[in-house]
Amino acid sequence: MPATASTTPAPTTAPAPTAASATKVTAAPSGPAAARRWLDWRVKFAALSLIWGFSFLFMKVGNRGFAPLQVTLGRVVAGAAVLLVVLAVKRQPLPRGAGLWGRLAVAAFLLNALPFALFAYSEQTIPSQLAGICNATSPLWGMVLSVVALAEDRPSRRRVAGLAVGFLGVLTVLGAWQGFDGVDPLGAGLALAASLSYPIGWIWVRRTLADRPESNLTLTAGQLTMAAAQLAVATVCFSHLPSAPGVAPVLSVLALGVLGTGFAFLLQYGLVAEVGPTTAQTVTYLTPLVATAAGVLVLGEALHWNTVVGAVVVLAGAVLVQRGR
Numbered sequence: 001m002p003a004t005a006s007t008t009p010a011p012t013t014a015p016a017p018t019a020a021s022a023t024k025v026t027a028a029p030s031g032p033a034a035a036r037r038w039l040d041w042r043v044k045f046a047a048l049s050l051i052w053g054f055s056f057l058f059m060k061v062g063n064r065g066f067a068p069l070q071v072t073l074g075r076v077v078a079g080a081a082v083l084l085v086v087l088a089v090k091r092q093p094l095p096r097g098a099g100l101w102g103r104l105a106v107a108a109f110l111l112n113a114l115p116f117a118l119f120a121y122s123e124q125t126i127p128s129q130l131a132g133i134c135n136a137t138s139p140l141w142g143m144v145l146s147v148v149a150l151a152e153d154r155p156s157r158r159r160v161a162g163l164a165v166g167f168l169g170v171l172t173v174l175g176a177w178q179g180f181d182g183v184d185p186l187g188a189g190l191a192l193a194a195s196l197s198y199p200i201g202w203i204w205v206r207r208t209l210a211d212r213p214e215s216n217l218t219l220t221a222g223q224l225t226m227a228a229a230q231l232a233v234a235t236v237c238f239s240h241l242p243s244a245p246g247v248a249p250v251l252s253v254l255a256l257g258v259l260g261t262g263f264a265f266l267l268q269y270g271l272v273a274e275v276g277p278t279t280a281q282t283v284t285y286l287t288p289l290v291a292t293a294a295g296v297l298v299l300g301e302a303l304h305w306n307t308v309v310g311a312v313v314v315l316a317g318a319v320l321v322q323r324g325r
Contacts, residue, residue, distance in 0.1 A: 041274045048267045048283050053290020055260035056128040056135075057298055058252040059120050065249025067239040068120035071256070073231040076112060078257025080224035083265065087221045095214055095222040103208045104219065105226045110201030112227035113234075118194035125187035127301040132291025133173055133311045134191035136284065139318040140166040142199030149203045159321050166317025173310030216269055224261070281322070285315050 062071040087094070095101060123131050140163055147155055155163075170192070174183050212219060271280040288311055295301040 041271060044267050044271045044274070045280075045283055048264060048271065049286040049290055051259050051264050051267070052283070052287045053132065054294050055256055056119070056123070056132040056291040057294040058256040058260060059131070060123045060128040060295075060299060061252040062249050062256060063120060063123055065245030066242050066253065067235075068124065069117060069231065069235045069239045070242065071120045071253055072113070072117045073228070073235045074253040075116060075257040075261055076224055076228045076231055078254055079261025079265070080221065080228050082258055082262025083217065083221040083224060086266065087217055090217065092215055092218050094225075095218055100212075100214075101222065101226065103204075104222045105230070107201055107205050107209065108223045108225075108227035109230060110197050110204060112224060113230045115194040115197040116227075117231070117234075118190045118197065122187045122190035122194065125184035126191065127295055128299060129288075129292040129295035129301055129303070129307065130173065130183070130188065131191045132288040132295070133307070133314060134170075134188065135195050135291075136288045136311070136314050136318055137166060137170060137192060138195045138198045138284075139321045140314075141196045142202065143321050145199050145203060162317045162320025162322075164317070165320060166314050169310045169313030169315075169317055171310075172306050172313055175304075175306050220265055285318065288315065 059071060062074070066074070095104060119131055119135070122134075143155060143159055143163055174188055175181060209219065268280065268283075271283070292303070292307065292311060296303045
């Protein structure tokens with residue numbers, strides 16, 4: 001999902017090159033080493049696509065035994081635990097300073113607590129495949145918001161065309177010509193609001209957390225820790241203890257957190273370091289396809305022609321927006 005994805009966008013960038021790496025010229029690997037590297041990043045790419053795509057299925061199954069806030073809390077706690085363990089193994093510190101923790105708290109709310117909870121609530125009334133497709137609209141919302149919030153970011157004709165194409169795809173998925181028949185408007189609205197929360201968070205991160213000296217792992221572990229604290233308060237205030245959640249919901253929430261949040265970040269960071277952010281971000285184009293296939297094949301959700309056509313149109317719009325930068 002991605003975070004994106006989320007699923008889990010992190011307030012970080014790829015590592016900056018050092019003076020040594022900027023001046024040292026190394027021959028590209030060849031032979032078996034090159035073959036292993038070629039295979040390695042593609043395996044990570046495929047694994048990340050599957051993990052984020054199946055995250056929507058895990059949320060749907062988790063909702064069968066837990067309240068949406070409990071699903072979200074379990075997800076974030078498990079994901080934060082993974083990163084904190086890796087942080088301890090690597091002997092890296094947690095973020096320091098009240099000001100930094102305050103900025104991370106806002107990022108945690110916009111990039112984790114709010115969108116994760118909205119997606120979980122949306123899947124009470126809409127299919128998991130529809131939630132996955134709504135997640136793919138984040139680049140479209142991002143373009144609109146960047147024009148308003150970032151004065152230096154002006155849209156090209158291709159990006160404007162991509163925006164129009166993308167939202168035409170959303171209307172196709174929702175079946176606008178038939179009055180959104182068969183689609184719960186509140187559930188779809190919550191999923192779209194979740195996808196809108198991501199670019200708002202990215203803008204906040206860009207304005208307040210760019211070029212920090214801390215590592216990606218340190219910042220993201222701190223961010224998820226803050227999200228867990230926020231969700232713990234909300235869960236205590238607005239939900240009741242589950243009676244008998246069952247094995248499948250429990251395993252789904254654990255998978256959602258350990259794989260879809262914690263391990264997915266580590267995969268994503270490794271992918272960005274290996275092939276760069278441009279190639280790595282294309283994984284978000286496969287996420288809704290995996291979510292749709294998982295919903296239909298595993299959960300038995302109905303597949304309508306407008307869902308397939310609309311998903312393709314949404315992805316086409318997202319590609320135009322991204323490539324028009």
